[in-house]
Amino acid sequence: MSAELICVGTELLLGDILNSNAQYLAQEFAILGIPHYYQSVVGDNIGRVHQVIDQACQRSSILVFTGGLGPTPDDLTTEAIASYFNAPLIEDPDVLQDIKDKFNAMGRVMSPSNCKQALIPQGASVLPNPSGTAPGMIWQPRSNLTILTFPGVPSEMKRMWQETAVTFLKQLGWGQEIIYSRLMKFRGIGESALAEKVGDLLNLSNPTVAPYASLGEVKLRVSAKAPDETAALALIEPIALKIQEIAGLDYFGSDKDTLASVVGQLLREAKQTLSVAESCTGGGLGEMITTISGSSDYFYGGVISYDNRVKVALLDVNQQDLEQFGAVSHTVAQQMALGVKNKLKTDWGISITGIAGPGGGSEEKPVGLVYIGWATPESTTFASEYRLGQNRERETIRYISACLALDGLRRLLIEKLEKNVINSTLLL
Amino acid sequence: MSAELICVGTELLLGDILNSNAQYLAQEFAILGIPHYYQSVVGDNIGRVHQVIDQACQRSSILVFTGGLGPTPDDLTTEAIASYFNAPLIEDPDVLQDIKDKFNAMGRVMSPSNCKQALIPQGASVLPNPSGTAPGMIWQPRSNLTILTFPGVPSEMKRMWQETAVTFLKQLGWGQEIIYSRLMKFRGIGESALAEKVGDLLNLSNPTVAPYASLGEVKLRVSAKAPDETAALALIEPIALKIQEIAGLDYFGSDKDTLASVVGQLLREAKQTLSVAESCTGGGLGEMITTISGSSDYFYGGVISYDNRVKVALLDVNQQDLEQFGAVSHTVAQQMALGVKNKLKTDWGISITGIAGPGGGSEEKPVGLVYIGWATPESTTFASEYRLGQNRERETIRYISACLALDGLRRLLIEKLEKNVINSTLLL
Incomplete structure (x- = not known):
């Protein structure tokens, strides 16, 4: 006993839309404990839909269809299912009235093509669609085989799934586990x-x-x-x-924990504050930290020191060191971290300086070379060197750099909290 | 002659991930003019993968696989394909060396389980993976049937598709129209x-x-x-x-133009520079601008003034105005834009201050209220108010805010370039 998903729509085969319905229904099968081993995507073509049904009903006992329930000639899911099982299509007068009412409510006149949406195979039950004109169906064309159809519009499908299909499947005995x-x-x-x-x-x-x-x-x-x-x-x-x-x-x-949420929680626990100095990430670290609502409790802000002049003017990085070691160096990373901590008066400062590429690399300092600096509440500074690979994309290098910076702080905070050596200079 | 897509991975059947690879490859088939009638998703199970191959190779001449090329025991795509066609798996010494080199470059030791990734069916050619350890293959196990495999990680798959597979398919005669x-x-x-x-x-x-x-x-x-x-x-x-x-x-x-690339191009044309002051976006605007490699030519950096103290200390926002109008106001947005422009000595300054939610909103200043400020090369400042909706998600409000800030600058730059009133105070 397992469920198989069949998504019908040429737009999926052209790549015009992303098949988010498949992910949603897969998650729903898992929640209900329904085994789910296969998904198929097939175009708006009766012969091919028949072929997919033919195989699916040999190996699965629940076939869930999405798409192809609309009013246009290329919408043929219901027709294909009915003809595969040699069942005549019958017009359901209640469904037809419901479609007419919905058009009236929108101040529009139903076009003749919409009549088609009231056709269901003899013996099937209507699966009502409260948000659109295309109803689905629940049908057992033979023993040990249940067919459910849904429109392709995700919001309509999800509502029908939750409001009708889940109850039906539980009656069939699913969702016990x-x-x-x-x-x-x-x-x-x-x-x-x-x-x-x-x-x-x-x-x-x-x-x-x-x-x-x-x-x-x-x-x-x-x-x-x-x-x-x-x-x-x-x-x-x-x-x-x-x-x-x-x-x-x-x-x-x-589950929903992220590096930013975990670091935020640790900073709250330690009652400490944070600021950032960013070069190659250009703001991405601050952006990551502030994805957390309420991060203003522990995050004061930072300096995006993309240009070296900003490193000197706003972060007190030593001009001579910049020239001697270069902007991408242990020394400058440490000075940036301490600089932002001092300037913004926070307990911690983190810095990132590196070569995100694709340009700007040299043999000595290749693309992917990143230094991350940390300044502790005691104003100790240190920096780590990372070589993230010359073949990685700019965005990947930037993203991983921001993660490494937060992960380093996470480890430092846990260590300090465990040793109970938290020394809060700036209580909120 | 048509291509069929087979995505292997239990994580797809559990709904853990969205099958974006299917959309990408569908689009690519369309570009090359390769007919594409079926897609399948199947779990990490040899018997079921065999069943899918069995049907696919009866109706399609190109089978494209994604997923299941990793080092762990549940990664079995290559093994399943080889055993279906009764071909032995051979260890490719070049691939093994390449994997070892990649681990070395990252300063890590290759685990024994990674050896598995160097196995390919006898007669198959390696489809190199420049960004990861899992290579794919191109194989014609019998006449009129070509198999291509790709890892499930989208960035790796896309690069391999573009750099190797497309050329191969064109040699097969595809892409004529x-x-x-x-x-x-x-x-x-x-x-x-x-x-x-x-x-x-x-x-x-x-x-x-x-x-x-x-x-x-x-x-x-x-x-x-x-x-x-x-x-x-x-x-x-x-x-x-x-x-x-x-x-x-x-x-x-x-196509590949983004707001950040277009604004960058306009700044280059005008020979002008830019800095940013960000509150609710927390660095997201700077991050967006610096997605462009070479943006250091016109982007100097910025200040993430998440806390009001930073607005005063680093951006010279007036403390009294902050108290009177609040941080989220026309006045403060303008002062932030001018402040960062002056502090970083750039031609333009942009600022964002708003309430991204879900907390922090009031009746007077609801979630979604955002002020964006611009300071021009002539030090004229102005700000616009946006109400982005109380029901929108935090990340959406932040993203749209950064876009609005860049779009405003784009329109200003075009206007100035057209009127030829560009006044560059800071030539590079």
Whole structure:
């Protein structure tokens, strides 16, 4: 027993639109605990839709269609399904009236082509569409096979799914068991290294543990199947804790946590404030920190010192050091961090200076070379060198740099909070 | 002869990620004129991948795979393809060396599990991955069937597609008739208003003109079908020009142009420099400007004045005005723009101060209220008020604010360049 998704629409095959419906419905299947092994996309063509149905109904017991329910001739999902199962199409008078009423309410006259949207296969039930003119259907054309159709417009599909389909599927017995997941996030460790560390946990069956890699971040999804959320959490918690112990400081948060939210929380805990000095990121670090609403409690601001003159004038970077070591150097990174901390009177200062490319690199200082500096509440400064790779894109280098800066601060704050050596010079 | 797309990854079936690769590759098939009738998504399971291959190779002559090329045990695309066609997997020493080199360059040690990424089916050619460790392959396991594999990471897949796959497909004879498009971009006009202005041009058949709306930006795609790019351009140019005339200043660029690149170009033309003062955007405007490589020629930097103390200390905002009018006001926006211009000694200064929400709004100053200030080379200052809507998300309000600030500068620069009243105080 599993559900299969069939998205009908030539616009998907032309790449005109992104298939966000597929992601939404996949998540919904997971929540209801319905196994989901296949998705297909097919154009507005009866023969090809038949071919997809032919295979899908051999391997899946619930077929969910999106798209192709509109009034134009190329909308032929209902027709294709009916003809595949040799069922005649019947005009539903209530649906027709509903479509007419909706046109009236908008002050428009229904065009004859809309009549088509009132046709459903004999034996099917209407799945009402409260926000649009295209209703869907729920149909069991033979035993052990249920078909649901939805329009392609995401907002209409989602509302119909939530208001009618979910109830129907629960009546069929689905959703007795849910799949509940926790997404654990890591920095400073690669996907393969983490997988090796976690080892046997990757072979568990309930909860399952699966690794994902995204830009500069590795994730483990811990998913449990259980009658409800509480029971699922009881399965997830001990495994998550074990992983957290194994990963140590490389684990930074779960689910909606971001580096910016975690650092913000730590700064609140420590009652400390932060400012930033940015060269190659051009404001991206400040932007990242201020994605968090309420970040003004601990983030005072910063200086975008893209030009060297700004480094000297606003951050008190030493002109001679700039000339001797260059703007992209340990020394200048440290001076920038201390400069912004002093200028903005915050506990912490972070700085980023590097070569984001694609231009500006040299043999000695290649594209991807980035120095990140930190100034602590005690005005100690230090900087780290990163070589992020000459082949990486400008935006990737900038994004990873901002993440590294925040991740460094996160580790420093945790260390200080654990050692209880927090020394708040500027209480809020 | 047609191409079929097979995306492998349980994360797609769980709805963890959006299948943006499918849209990208669909567009690329269209550009090359390759018919594309089916897409499938299947999980990390050899039996199911075999089943999908089995059907796909009966109806399509090019199978393009994405995903499942990573180092972990659940990455099994290559293995599944090889075993379906009964081909042994061979370790490619060059690929293995390349992976080792990449780990070395990052200062990390290759894990044993990464060796797997150097395995390719006997007879296949490596499709190199310049940005990551997972290479793809190009393989003709039998006549009239070509298989291409790509990693699931979009940036890696796109680069490999453009740098290697396109050339290969053209050698196979594809791309004889191409579909070539120009994406025209507009600001300051809605989708329906632009569609009405453009009128009958929307009914053309070659080139076609189709509207798209995205965040704060409207686009028209002008697409022509022709034997080559030159012929396509000859069809597109006159229509694009007509649209440009109709839209006037609301048209800002095409294709890869962004507000940041267009403003950068105008500043270069005028030989003028820019700095920014940001409150609610927290660095997002500077980040946007510095997405352009070489922006250091005209962008000196800025001040992130998230806290009011920074506005006073670094931007010379008047403390009394701050108290009387509030930080989110015409007056403070103008003082911020002039302050940063003076402090950083640039021709232009732009400022943003607003309430991005979700907290911090009041009846008088609701979420979405944003003031943008501009200081001209003559030190004239002015500010505009925008009400971006209380129901919009924080990130949307911040993004649109940065766009509005740049779009305002764009219009000012064009006006000045046209009137020839450019007065450069700071030649580079």
